[in-house]
Amino acid sequence: MDSEEFRKRGREMVDYIADYMTSIRSRRVTPEVEPGYLRSLLPGHAPRKGEDWDEIMKDVERAIMPGVTHWQHPNFHAYFPAGNSFPSILGDMLSDAIGCIGFSWAASPACAELETLVLDWVGKMIGLPKQFLHQTGEGGGVIQGSASESVLVALLSARHKAIKQLKQKQPYVEDGQLLSKMVGYCSKLAHSCVEKAGMIGYVKMRQLDVDENYSLRGHVLEDAIEEDRKLGLIPFFVCATLGTTGCCSFDHLSELGEVCRRQGLYLHVDAAYAGNALVCPEFQYLKKGVENVNSFSFNTNKWLQVNFDCSLMWVKNVDDLTTALTVDPLYLQHKHGDKAIDLRHWGIPLSRRFRALKLWFVLRTYGVEGLQKIIREHCRLAKCFERKVLGDERFEVLGDVTMGLVCFRLVGPNTLTQKLLKVINDSGKLHMVPSMLNERYVIRFALCTEHACDDDITFAWDVVTSAATELLQGRQR
Template sequence: MIDYIAEYLENIRSRRVFPEVKPGYLRSAVPDSAPLEPEPWDNIMADVESIIMPGVTHWQSPHMHAYFPALNSYPSMLGDMLADAINCLGFTWASSPACTELETVVTDWVGKMIGLPAAFLHSGSRGKGGGVIQTTSSEATLVALLAGRTEAIKKYKTNGSDVEDAEVSSRLVAYCSDQAHSSVEKAGIIGLIKMRYLESDVFLSLGGGELKEAIERDRRQGLIPFFLCATLGTTGACAFDNLDQLGPICEEEGLWLHVDAAYAGTAFICPEFRHWLKGVEYASSIAFNPSKWMMVHFDCTTMWVKNSGSLHRTFNVDPLYLQHENSALANSIEQTIPCIKIMVCNKKVWNKRTSKTYKRRCEACCKI
C-alpha cells in the first residue's frame, strides 16, 4: 500500500485529471453483494487500479485547477496513520486527555500564526475563548449559527419576555452576502432560520450600509436580527467583506458575527495580507480550512470562538457516563455536532513545517 501511494503521487501528473466515465459506471464493475471470502491483496489492489482509479478526479495533480486548492503532504499522511492506529475517541477529557489538550495547543499555534487576537486563544482569553477542530467550514458555520440562536433566545427571554423558545426562534433573522458560500444557506435551513442575502458592492464585498438598512427594516417588521456570516475570500471571486464596517454594527446591534475565511484564511500567515482581517476583533467566531493551503489533507477546519460558554450552552450534555472527577478542571470545548474527532490533532501536529515555510508557500501562491 505504501509503495502504491508513493508511486501514485510520484507519477500523478501522467494521469488524466478528470475521469471519462458516465454516471453509474461503477455499479456494473463490482459484485452486487460483499464477498463471502477474503480475496488476495494483489487482487484488491488490481481492482483499485482498474475500477476505482478510472473514476477518480485527481485533486493532487499539478494539472488540477478547478474548485480550490486541496493540498496534501507526506507528514500529514503519517499523522493520519498514527491517529488511526491509536484510534481513541476523544469526546471528553477523561476519554483521552492528550487528545483534548493537544487540540487546544494546536489551535492556539494556528491562531497565533494567522494573527488572531488573544481573545480567541485558549492561552490568552482567561478560559473564555479558544479553538476547536471541525470537519468542514460548513459545519463551523452551522455550529456558529446554532450557538448564536441559543444566545439570542436567551437574551430575549432575559429581558422579561415570557415566551416559548420556538416562538422567539420563528422571529430570528440572519444575514450574509449574496456572495456567501451555499453552506450558509444550508445552515439556515437546518437551523430553521430566515436568511437574508444582502447585495454586495462593485467589488463583490458586503459593507456596513446594506447591513444597517436590513437590520432596521427587519426590526420594523417585528423580527429579531441576531447573526451575520461575513466572508473573507468568497468562493466565486475571492472577495472580502468589510469587517471594519460590519463589526461595529454587529456589536452595536447585538449580532453574532461569524467570519468564514475558509479559502483565504491561510494567507493571513503573511502579515502583509492581514489588513483584510481588520475588524476581526468584533467577531464572535471565525473559521478557515488548513486543508486548502497548509498541506493538511481533508477534512480539517479550525474554528475559534471568543466565548466557549455559548457552545457549552448550545451543545453540552452531561450524562452520568460522561462525567469524570476532573470535569471542572478540564479546559476544553466539548460536545459540538458531531462530537469533535479530537484525535485529528495528532495527524496535523506531525506536519513539521514551520511558520516561515508556510509563509513562503503562501507568498508564492499569491504571486501565481
C-alpha cells in the same frame, strides 16, 4: 491481516502512494466515466470469505482509479485546493492506529490537549487577538469537520444566545414564536453552507447585495437590520466571508463588526480558504476589525497542506458555544470535568478523531516559513496567470486577484465562456469550475497543488487560448 502482513502491505501502500503522487501527471485530471460505471466492474454484494490483498489492490487500479478526479494533479484548478502532504498523511495514519474517540479529556488526554495547543499555535500565526486563545483568553479554538459545520455551530450558538436574552425580557413567549422571527445575514456571495445553516437552524437568512468589489458593507447590513426590526423580525446573526468562493472577495469586516457591536448581533467569519493566507503578515490587514467578531473559522485542509478534514474554529467566549451545545450524561463525565477541556461541548458530534496530530506534524515539518512560501508562490503564480489573461484582448478578468484565484471570461455573452469551459473540461487537460459574478459567468482558475510552477501556468494558458481560438473561429465560420 496480522501485524507481519500489515508491515509488508503498509510498506507497499506507502510505495503505491509515493508513486501515485510522483507520477500523477501521467493520469488524466478528470475521469471519463458515466454515472453507475462502478457497478459493472465490481460485484453487487460483499464477499463471503476474505480476499487476497493483491486482488484488492488490482481492483484499485482497474476499478477505482479510472473513476477518480485527481485533485492533487498539477492541472487541477477547480474549487479551492484540497490540502495534502506526506506529513499530514502520516499524521492521519497514526491517528487511525491510535483509534481513540476523543470526546472528552479523559477519553484521551493527549487528543484534547494537543488540539488546544495547536489551535493556539495557529491562532498566533494568523494574528488572532489573545481573547481567542486557550492560553490567554476566555475563548479558544477547536477542530470541526468542515467550514459548513463551523458556520452551523456558530449559528446555533448565536440562536441560543439570542433566545436566552429575549426570554429574560419576555419569559412567557414560546421559543418557537421567537424562532419564527429570527433573521440572519450574509452577502450574496457567501457560500451556500450559510443558507443551509439557516435551513437547519430554522431561521431566515437574508443574502445582501455587495459593492463593486463584491464586498458586503456595513451600511447595507445596518439598513437591512433596521428594515427587519421595523417588520417585527429579530436580527441575531451575521456571517461575513473573507475570501468568497466565487471570486475570493472580502467582506468589510471592520464595518460589519462595528454594526454587529452596535446592534448586538453575533458575528461569525467564514474564511475557509483565505484564512490560511493570514499566516503571511502581508495579508493580515484583511482581518482588521476581528476584535468585534464572535467566532472565526478557516480550513487548514484547503491551503495549509493538511488533509481533509481539519477546519479550525475559534470563539472569543467559550460560553457562547458550550451553553448552546452541552449535554452531560453520567457515562461521559469524569473526575477532571471541572478543570479539563471536553471538546464534545464545542461541536455537534460526540465522537472526535485525533485530527490535531496531522496538523501538528505539518506545522512542525514545514514550519511557519515553509507554509508561507507555498501560499506566496500560489499568489505569485495567480498574478502571472492574470497578466496572461489581461494581455489577450479577447478576455477579461473580474474581481481583484488578491490570492491564488483568477476569475476570467471571454468578452461577450455568458454562453461563450460557458462553451469555452465545457470544451476545456471535456478535453481532460485542465479542470476548472465556473461562478457567477453579478450575472456575469466567469471561469475560476485556482492554484491548487503544492508544487505548482510557472510551467503549469504556461500549459494552462495554452490550453485556454487554443480552446478559445477554436471556439471563436468556429463561431465565425
